[in-house]
Amino acid sequence: MINNHTPHNRTIEVCLSPALIDLFDIEHSIVVVIDILRATSSICVGFENGADHIIPVSTTEESLAYREKGYLVGAERNGEMLDGFDLGNSPFGYMGPHIKGAKIALTTTNGTRAINAAKTANTVVVGSFLNLNALCAWLKEQDNNVVCLASGWKNAFNLEDTLFAGAVVDKLIEEFSYSSNCDSAIASQHLYRLAKDDMYGFLENSSHRKRLERLHIESDIEFCLTPNQTTAIPILKGDCLYNLKVLEKANL
Amino acid sequence: MINNHTPHNRTIEVCLSPALIDLFDIEHSIVVVIDILRATSSICVGFENGADHIIPVSTTEESLAYREKGYLVGAERNGEMLDGFDLGNSPFGYMGPHIKGAKIALTTTNGTRAINAAKTANTVVVGSFLNLNALCAWLKEQDNNVVCLASGWKNAFNLEDTLFAGAVVDKLIEEFSYSSNCDSAIASQHLYRLAKDDMYGFLENSSHRKRLERLHIESDIEFCLTPNQTTAIPILKGDCLYNLKVLEKANL
Numbered sequence: 001m002i003n004n005h006t007p008h009n010r011t012i013e014v015c016l017s018p019a020l021i022d023l024f025d026i027e028h029s030i031v032v033v034i035d036i037l038r039a040t041s042s043i044c045v046g047f048e049n050g051a052d053h054i055i056p057v058s059t060t061e062e063s064l065a066y067r068e069k070g071y072l073v074g075a076e077r078n079g080e081m082l083d084g085f086d087l088g089n090s091p092f093g094y095m096g097p098h099i100k101g102a103k104i105a106l107t108t109t110n111g112t113r114a115i116n117a118a119k120t121a122n123t124v125v126v127g128s129f130l131n132l133n134a135l136c137a138w139l140k141e142q143d144n145n146v147v148c149l150a151s152g153w154k155n156a157f158n159l160e161d162t163l164f165a166g167a168v169v170d171k172l173i174e175e176f177s178y179s180s181n182c183d184s185a186i187a188s189q190h191l192y193r194l195a196k197d198d199m200y201g202f203l204e205n206s207s208h209r210k211r212l213e214r215l216h217i218e219s220d221i222e223f224c225l226t227p228n229q230t231t232a233i234p235i236l237k238g239d240c241l242y243n244l245k246v247l248e249k250a251n252l
Numbered sequence: 253m254i255n256n257h258t259p260h261n262r263t264i265e266v267c268l269s270p271a272l273i274d275l276f277d278i279e280h281s282i283v284v285v286i287d288i289l290r291a292t293s294s295i296c297v298g299f300e301n302g303a304d305h306i307i308p309v310s311t312t313e314e315s316l317a318y319r320e321k322g323y324l325v326g327a328e329r330n331g332e333m334l335d336g337f338d339l340g341n342s343p344f345g346y347m348g349p350h351i352k353g354a355k356i357a358l359t360t361t362n363g364t365r366a367i368n369a370a371k372t373a374n375t376v377v378v379g380s381f382l383n384l385n386a387l388c389a390w391l392k393e394q395d396n397n398v399v400c401l402a403s404g405w406k407n408a409f410n411l412e413d414t415l416f417a418g419a420v421v422d423k424l425i426e427e428f429s430y431s432s433n434c435d436s437a438i439a440s441q442h443l444y445r446l447a448k449d450d451m452y453g454f455l456e457n458s459s460h461r462k463r464l465e466r467l468h469i470e471s472d473i474e475f476c477l478t479p480n481q482t483t484a485i486p487i488l489k490g491d492c493l494y495n496l497k498v499l500e501k502a503n504l
Contacts, residue, residue, distance in 0.1 A: 016268060017272060019271060019272060020269060020271060020407065020408070020409075023406070023408050154275075155272065155275060156272070156275050156435070156436075157268055157272075157439070158435045159438060159439060162435075162439065181462065182459065183408070183409055183410045183411040183414075183458050183460070184409040186411060186457060186458065187409070187411060187414065187439070190442075190443060190446055191439055191442060191443070194442055194446070205438060206435050206438065207435045208435070210433065
């Protein structure tokens, strides 16, 4: 079979905050939305555990309204699960039999908002260290340029999302011949290479780790920084995230 | 004399794009505006060479209108000096007898716009590698927190401005006991430490160096990356930049 891809012309860029997304040509790109601590990690875990689909919504009210339609409803604000919801933002909450086949509506401080900010992209997928290799292998097979979108914290730059963006840049440039003329991609790659042998230690002084310290979720953080625990690739179709492989099997 | 400063409580943050400035409490901070290639470097050189004051303006029309008031007028767009102006954005244009005592109006693609974006700050000063040590020594004597504002390129992140922000972070944290809870400050410091022994080489693949390559201004770039060639600290008073030392001598 002839491979019609044009791998030498594809580019990878990094958008360090949802507030900067208008600087990028996302209409013709695949956007990888990143919220390592913890929305996009939890979403990947949800699909690994058989979730049917996940609807990212902007407000807690929208999320709650889905309960009467048979959804599990999830909400996190400032790092904490809100009262009256089934799920928060911990990846461990997205494991177990209650997730298999579940329809989930989820709102988080940053991640689900970033997914919605990227809606005009050619394609939106969800990335985390948990699906790093699977995601990059899939990107390699696509024709489009890639923009990694770091969710950050309320539009501010954050370190862990940038490290993951750097991991994607490193893989796509070094292994799959993508190019980049984007300084934030170069910076992210440098930071990832500095950090990769001990990401947990590297992030010790980061703002978000300090923010989460009071919540005693060190095990969440260690888990979210451990690469390649799933091959699930969540992809946005309309307003819903699905597991790409399940969609492909169903020929949707 | 009793020193009333409270050096242990001061913080340093980095704003990676003028589009993100609203995330920072600049009303109570000193903002260091950074446009290494080349506006803030040229402004520092102008004061080193005796410029009386420099007015950063947003448009070429505004700049040109100052000519009839006896000003030297400067304008750069997309890296090039515009026809009909006395000065562009090369630091070498800001040396020589025509600068001594001159009043200058200047508009550039990024730097002068960033200065104007910071106008609501407690204090606005101009930084470049050229005045690094003098600037940091002065900051140390002030009571305010510091926000480094990278001008970037049309609101996009750029590497050389981030490296200089990292140099300021490194000095203020390591030598002067500032603290930071800001991920972009941590990232900038890491990148500066990676780059500092060969900044020119480190920037070889950066977007702006590539952008400027066609202009054959390698000597401008080498000059702008050479630390501590002046002790001038440009400071904004009203709409004008002055040389801080000259202001202090005149007790203004």
